[in-house]
Amino acid sequence: MDSLEFSHLHGGYDTQQIFKDLNLNLPKGAFIALTGPNGSGKSTLLKFIYKHLKPSEGKVLVEGKNVANFTQKELAKHLGFVAQNGKLDYAFSVREAVSMGRYAYDGEDNLHTIEQAIVECDIEHLKDKLVTELSGGELQRVLLARALCQQGKLLLLDEPVNHLDVKHQRSIMELLCRLVEKGYTVVCVLHDLLLVQIYSQIALVLQKGSVVAYGPTQTVLTEKLLQEVYDIQAHQVYDPTLDRMLWLPTYKVSSS
Numbered sequence: 001m002d003s004l005e006f007s008h009l010h011g012g013y014d015t016q017q018i019f020k021d022l023n024l025n026l027p028k029g030a031f032i033a034l035t036g037p038n039g040s041g042k043s044t045l046l047k048f049i050y051k052h053l054k055p056s057e058g059k060v061l062v063e064g065k066n067v068a069n070f071t072q073k074e075l076a077k078h079l080g081f082v083a084q085n086g087k088l089d090y091a092f093s094v095r096e097a098v099s100m101g102r103y104a105y106d107g108e109d110n111l112h113t114i115e116q117a118i119v120e121c122d123i124e125h126l127k128d129k130l131v132t133e134l135s136g137g138e139l140q141r142v143l144l145a146r147a148l149c150q151q152g153k154l155l156l157l158d159e160p161v162n163h164l165d166v167k168h169q170r171s172i173m174e175l176l177c178r179l180v181e182k183g184y185t186v187v188c189v190l191h192d193l194l195l196v197q198i199y200s201q202i203a204l205v206l207q208k209g210s211v212v213a214y215g216p217t218q219t220v221l222t223e224k225l226l227q228e229v230y231d232i233q234a235h236q237v238y239d240p241t242l243d244r245m246l247w248l249p250t251y252k253v254s255s256s
Contacts, residue, residue, distance in 0.1 A: 080147025101149025
């Protein structure tokens with residue numbers, strides 16, 4: 001059974017219909033990068049999955065079940081969501097913030113689950129610190145640990161490394177890859193095509209609410225697609241560590 005299925009999905013916002021008859025199956029246990037130009041529908045698609053938006057027609061299935069039939073608490077037991085530029089404004093400790101992921105279990109404070117999420121996200125040294133004192137990279141790990149506390153195997157992330165420096169970007173992305181190795185399905189909105197190529201196994205490219213490419217990342221991203229979707233010229237470079245070719249935008253800088 002697929003992790004996610006979109007069946008004849010129509011919908012968007014009051015003033016704009018984004019998706020029209022979207023049909024798509026996403027597999028379990030993979031790192032799926034959701035990418036495309038601004039306004040292509042990436043974040044909107046996530047909103048249909050966690051019920052922030054309701055389709056005008058069609059349905060979204062998680063583990064074969066229509067999300068429309070889930071209460072928010074029930075859905076929270078199947079998937080975790082980490083928002084773009086997520087933040088916590090109140091002075092909770094890191095452990096308190098992580099434990100909020102247990103809300104779907106009627107406040108059951110499962111110590112083992114909380115501690116396991118803290119260890120998984122490598123924030124043991126931070127658990128007594130206030131979230132208002134954390135760096136951006138540290139906070140992202142806390143928000144991810146909170147999502148893991150929900151104990152669903154599907155993780156949705158909207159630009160999780162946005163505004164992070166290179167070191168913290170790599171740290172978060174490597175953590176997500178380890179979770180995939182442990183059986184999680186990661187659906188991650190990414191703008192950075194280099195990160196898409198390095199870390200994802202499957203790429204889903206959207207443009208104006210339509211799927212223009214879907215499949216193994218190294219097959220999907222081509223010179224033709226980058227030209228047609230992003231209107232950029234690109235060239236390939238060999239990365240000796242990864243032992244494969246990567247696409248990079250071709251820049252033309254004036255000498256004057």
